[in-house]
Amino acid sequence: MKEIQSNKNPLIKTLxxxxxxxxxxxxxxxxxxxxxxxxxxxxxxxxxxxxxxxxRGQKEWGNFLTDYESICYLVSESILKELSDQPTPQGIxxxxxxxxxxxxxxxxxxxxxxxxxxxxNVGTIIRTADAAGYDGVILGDGSADIYSTKVLRSMQxxxxxxxxxxxxxxxAIHELKKMAVPIYGTELNKAAKQxxxxxxxxxxxxxxxxxxxxxxxxxxxxxxxxxxxIFGQAESLNVGVAAGILLYYFKV
Amino acid sequence: MKEIQSNKNPLIKTLxxxxxxxxxxxxxxxxxxxxxxxxxxxxxxxxxxxxxxxxRGQKEWGNFLTDYESICYLVSESILKELSDQPTPQGIxxxxxxxxxxxxxxxxxxxxxxxxxxxxNVGTIIRTADAAGYDGVILGDGSADIYSTKVLRSMQxxxxxxxxxxxxxxxAIHELKKMAVPIYGTELNKAAKQxxxxxxxxxxxxxxxxxxxxxxxxxxxxxxxxxxxIFGQAESLNVGVAAGILLYYFKV
Numbered sequence: 001m002k003e004i005q006s007n008k009n010p011l012i013k014t015l016x017x018x019x020x021x022x023x024x025x026x027x028x029x030x031x032x033x034x035x036x037x038x039x040x041x042x043x044x045x046x047x048x049x050x051x052x053x054x055x056r057g058q059k060e061w062g063n064f065l066t067d068y069e070s071i072c073y074l075v076s077e078s079i080l081k082e083l084s085d086q087p088t089p090q091g092i093x094x095x096x097x098x099x100x101x102x103x104x105x106x107x108x109x110x111x112x113x114x115x116x117x118x119x120x121n122v123g124t125i126i127r128t129a130d131a132a133g134y135d136g137v138i139l140g141d142g143s144a145d146i147y148s149t150k151v152l153r154s155m156q157x158x159x160x161x162x163x164x165x166x167x168x169x170x171x172a173i174h175e176l177k178k179m180a181v182p183i184y185g186t187e188l189n190k191a192a193k194q195x196x197x198x199x200x201x202x203x204x205x206x207x208x209x210x211x212x213x214x215x216x217x218x219x220x221x222x223x224x225x226x227x228x229x230i231f232g233q234a235e236s237l238n239v240g241v242a243a244g245i246l247l248y249y250f251k252v
Numbered sequence: 253m254k255e256i257q258s259n260k261n262p263l264i265k266t267l268x269x270x271x272x273x274x275x276x277x278x279x280x281x282x283x284x285x286x287x288x289x290x291x292x293x294x295x296x297x298x299x300x301x302x303x304x305x306x307x308r309g310q311k312e313w314g315n316f317l318t319d320y321e322s323i324c325y326l327v328s329e330s331i332l333k334e335l336s337d338q339p340t341p342q343g344i345x346x347x348x349x350x351x352x353x354x355x356x357x358x359x360x361x362x363x364x365x366x367x368x369x370x371x372x373n374v375g376t377i378i379r380t381a382d383a384a385g386y387d388g389v390i391l392g393d394g395s396a397d398i399y400s401t402k403v404l405r406s407m408q409x410x411x412x413x414x415x416x417x418x419x420x421x422x423x424a425i426h427e428l429k430k431m432a433v434p435i436y437g438t439e440l441n442k443a444a445k446q447x448x449x450x451x452x453x454x455x456x457x458x459x460x461x462x463x464x465x466x467x468x469x470x471x472x473x474x475x476x477x478x479x480x481x482i483f484g485q486a487e488s489l490n491v492g493v494a495a496g497i498l499l500y501y502f503k504v
Contacts, residue, residue, distance in 0.1 A: 120372060124490045133483025154490070161485040196504045231385025231503065233413040237496070238376045238406070244493035245500045251483065252448045 001058065001065075003074045007082050012075075015050075015095060016083060021145045028098045030147035031083060034090040035061055040157030042067075047097035054080055057091030085149045098147060103163040105172065107179040108135030109202040111247060112169055114218055115142035115209040116239055122146065123154025124240040125207070130158035132247040137162065140169035142209075169206070173221045176204045185214050185222035186246065188236055192227035200250050207243045253310065253317075255326045259334050264327075267302075267347060268335060273397045280350045282399035283335060286342040287313055292409030294319075299349035306332055309343030337401045350399060355415040357424065359431040360387035361454040363499060364421055366470055367394035367461040368491055374398065375406025376492040377459070382410035384499040389414065392421035394461075421458070425473045428456045437466050437474035438498065440488055444479035452502050459495045 004012060017023040018031045029049060032038055035057070041048055042064070051072045053065065058074055065072050080089035111129045116122050122144040126137050144151055146164055165172075173183055182203045186192075206222060208214030219225055228242055237245075256264060269275040270283045281301060284290055287309070293300055294316070303324045305317065310326055317324055332341035363381050368374050374396040378389050396403055398416055417424075425435055434455045436447075458474060460466030471477055480494055489497075 124493060127486050128489060128493050130484040131480075131482045131486035131489050156486065158484075158486050194504070228383075228500070229504065230383045232382040232410075234379050234383035234408065234410050237380060237383050238492070240490070241376060241380050241493055241496035244489070244496050248480070248497045252446070252481065 001069070001072050001074045004052070004079060005076050007076075007079055009079075012079055012082065015052075018095070019085065019149065021148065024098070024145070024147050028100070029095050030098060030152070031149060032094045032096045032152060033084055033086070033092070033149065035064075035092050037152065037157050038092055038094045039064065040160045041094065041096050044160035046099065046160060048094050049097055050095040052080065052083070052093045054089075054091045061092065099159075103136065103165045105138075105165070105175045105179070106135065107181055109250065110134060110136055110138055110176065110181070110204040111243060112138045112140065112172060112204055112206040113143045113208075114140045114169055114206060114214045115212075116207065117142070117144055118210055119144045119148050119150035120154045121210065121238070121240045123151040123156075125243045126155045126162075126164060127158045128240070128244045128247050130161045132251045134162065134247065137164045138169065138172045139164060139166045140172075169218055170221065173204070173206075173218070182224070183222045184246070185219045185225040186242060187213055187219060187225050187227060189225075189227060190229075192225040195226040195228055195246060195249060198224060198226060200252075203250055205243070205246050205250070207239050207246075210239055253321070253324055253326045256304070256331060257328050259328075259331055261331075264331055264334065270347070271337065271401070273400065276350070276397070276399050280352070281347050282350060282404070283401060284346045284348045284404060285336055285338070285344070285401065286405075287316075287344050289404065289409050290344055290346045291316065292412045293346065293348050296412035298351065298412060300346050301349055302347040304332065304335070304345045306341075306343045313344065351411075355388065355417045357390075357417070357427045357431070358387065359433055361502065362386060362388055362390055362428065362433070362456040363495060364390045364392065364424060364456055364458040365395045365460075366392045366421055366458060366466045367464075368459065369394070369396055370462055370491075371396045371400050371402035372406045373462065373490070373492045375403040375408075377495045378403075378407045378414075378416060379410045380492070380496045380499050382413045384503045386414065386499065389416045390421065390424045391416060391418045392424075421470055422473065425456070425458075425470070434476070435474045436498070437471045437477040438494060439465055439471060439477050439479060441477075441479060442481075444477040447478040447480055447498060447501055450476060450478060455502055457495070457498050457502070459491050459498075462491055
């Protein structure tokens with residue numbers, strides 16, 4: 001296996017730039033850390049371009065790595081630490097090509113994210129949509145980039161299980177309507193319909209920004225806007241939790 | 253208003269230690285950042301011991317601050333930045349005494365946390381329990397400290413709205429059983445009962461550690477263990493989302 005021992009190696013310096021969205025977009029690639037996620041990428045047929053592994057990792061995952069011998073580099077823990085955004089690096093970091101497949105909308109169950117900005121929320125919602133058996137996730141403009149390390153970590157590999165489409169939400173709603181998919185917005189407004197009064201069905205659920213919720217423009221395009229009742233003194237629910245309640249309500 | 257301009261001021265140096273649990277426990281006090289949270293502390297009657305405010309904050313919240321004139325310090329942005337764990341400090345940080353009230357368990361709806369370690373998860377679950385109108389939260393040994401800044405931030409003030417009791421969970425389950433509160437554990441095991449097959453009622457819901465779930469010892473003490481079905485390829489749900497689904501299932 002090839003080796004890189006210096007943090008000043010030009011490849012390492014270049015890869016470090018992938019922590020910035022700008023470079024991920026330019027290069028069409030991203031960093032994926034941890035054996036579990038790299039294995040999920042492998043299983044899904046994602047294009048793994050480079051693997052950096054520590055000595056410890058090489059021993060532990062030697063079998064898996066034989067498939068990738070030609071693109072695998074043995075590196076120091078200090079290099080992994082430099083490329084990781086975690087206090088304790090996980091022994092393996094891969095460079096993976098972004099998913100280039102043109103994903104199509106189809107009749108089914110979807111979740112739409114309007115400017116959800118917290119990476120943990122975006123990742124958690126994609127993970128929940130996967131768990132709940134949804135057909136896919138539509139990320140509107142202004143949502144967190146799914147190739148950031150924080151989103152990748154909280155998705156736990158779900159991006160390899162279901163389509164995550166970046167798309168203007170006005171267009172997406174228009175397309176889904178043509179396929180007769182019911183579209184439910186969400187709002188913090190008791191005048192909206194309490195969610196559990198709506199029949200359970202495959203639907204497109206639209207959730208919004210942490211501070212402002214779904215934009216008025218989009219709420220005006222839905223079939224119905226839903227409200228999760230607040231019984232206590234909290235002002236609102238975390239958007240990841242609200243999405244989870246609705247995703248499961250329509251499915252069980 | 254008194255002023256502190258030097259980051260080396262002994263008070264500032266002492267307060268900075270409150271980022272460590274050890275000092276919070278010793279001093280029975282914690283740091284609370286942001287006007288919204290300080291206002292929630294005020295409304296709930298919490299003992300606010302010191303307020304540090306920037307010049308900008310003093311202008312914005314002058315009315316509120318008149319009640320606290322004698323314990324209020326005008327400080328530089330740089331001091332707030334030193335005490336904050338956020339990239340952009342919020343203009344106000346209070347030192348608040350931990351809640352010393354002896355909270356009692358009572359017959360009602362509860363959520364129990366078994367070694368939930370991620371501060372964001374602990375905070376989100378407490379916020380959801382508040383929203384869903386639960387009677388309180390019981391934190392077992394090994395869960396994240398609710399007075400850490402991350403938990404405080406994700407609770408969004410819900411700790412001022414409902415009792416959060418730290419207690420051994422074996423004892424808590426025993427007490428709740430004596431009051432005839434049904435106790436539902438959660439597990440990632442299809443042999444458990446699918447949650448929506450159980451009648452909706454005020455109950456105690458027991459959720460567990462991010463990696464290991466609820467301990468076997470505790471699962472053996474419940475009335476019933478519940479399972480949230482996984483329809484897709486995700487291995488599990490985020491514990492904050494799972495808690496949200498169950499908290500609302502039993503309430504709506």
